[in-house]
Amino acid sequence: MDFPVLIVGAGPAGLTLAGELRLAGVDVTVIERLPGATGESRGLGFTARTMEVFDQRGLLARFGELQTSDQGHFGGLPLDFGVLHAGAPKMIPQSTTEAVLEGWARDLGADIRRGHELVSLVDGGDAVTVEVRGPRGSERLRVGYLVGCDGGRSTVRKAAGFDFPGTAATMEMYLADVRGVDLEPRMIGETVSDGMVMVGPLGDGVTRIIVCERGQPPRRRTEPPPFTEVADAWKRLTGIDISHAEPVWVSAFGDATRQVTEYRRGRVLLAGDAAHIHLPAGGQGMNTSIQDSVNLGWKLGAVIRGTAPEALLDTYHSERHPVGQRLLTNTRAQGMLFLSGNEVQPLRDVLSELVGYPEVARHLVGMVSGLEIRYDVGAGSHPLLGLRMPRLELVRDSGTTTNSTELLRSGRGILLDLENRAQLRRRAEAWNDRVDIVTAAPASLGETSPLRGTAAVLVRPDGHVAWAAPGSHHDLPMALDRWFGAARRVSTAGR
Incomplete structure (x- = not known):
């Protein structure tokens, strides 16, 4: 095997995935057809959800001082993102975001090769054989997994035979x-x-x-x-x-709108624009692409390391395909609003009235910012199940402080014991090679905090809550096994 993972495309999706895989301890190589970064502005800024993702990996400081704004739009209609505290940085060229992501991935040890182009691929079941053309000619390689992050005209998608249904551009x-x-x-x-x-x-x-x-x-x-x-x-x-x-x-x-029917075919996967194309509206494309890679990275890393079964990769499709569908729906709706003529003015007028209602504004802001995303992590009544873990300030027994966002910097899972329950920690001990077990108390909780009355939460490496007590309808070992693989054998000698 020449490479465990080969990523095609050094845009936001490919660079994010490279960094996530390196955090997971997996060697990764990225090839990019272009000889150098384009420097083009393209997508400007990022959403509140992407800002959270960057923060959990310690990347925000690399952007320098950020100016955020609560002002946004839906289909050209002004929208106050402050209703969900979803303000986000504006006017950051995509070239800056790519430079930050590339620097991060290289610092972690990712191998990024520019001026290299994928020519062909064959998924043989146990590996993917690819032909890559570079400055010194062509070479044939065997890779464990191939991930296409190569944009709307994806060579990987076409060569692997992914279905890409949708509507062609009309303008x-x-x-x-x-x-x-x-x-x-x-x-x-x-x-x-x-x-x-x-x-x-x-x-x-x-x-x-x-x-x-x-x-x-x-x-x-x-x-x-x-x-x-x-x-x-x-x-x-x-x-x-x-x-x-x-x-x-x-x-x-x-305004072409298309999405692949599956995000994974055997050992070939797609992320970002390779998996979904749509009318640009509010910079959602780049943000969704980055979040695709954050979802995929830790799962692919666990499978390659052998700590999780290959079936974990199926949750990449089941979780991100609906997000892509939602993206296509809202960008088509926005396109109808700001690209149609005077015949839709009555619709614009009515929607302008509706946006004035806080419930409507919160719904639309949650949709276009990504804050509404909830994954199916199993039945339960806890309000955070499947959602991202909100930033929580914490105090350890030693008196030192931290927060839930900083705990995610390593890219590992977290079992956060909020009530110092030794028995709970013992039940998770067999997974402590891939899950950090942290005992700490909330510094403070507001009256409306979804964490009030919570004894413990299990947080996946992507920041989403996979289990909570009380509130989950399955026990902690089941949740750990589902998301982090089988328990390792723990010695009981000396107990």
């Missing part, structure tokens, strides 16, 4: 980051006579514009459009000439 939108223009800001979704336009300042003299002309069919492109096309469309829709602007980055995208 094309231009996006350009430009210098040397002075344009009034326009909110996403602002309609003009025959289309939609947006203007947003990115800082350092750069302005982002988006323009969509209704009735213009999408084109098959192998390269970005020339800026003249963007400037011509802008002038037709707004009457403003921006042809003198200096383009920093130009791109075109459509």
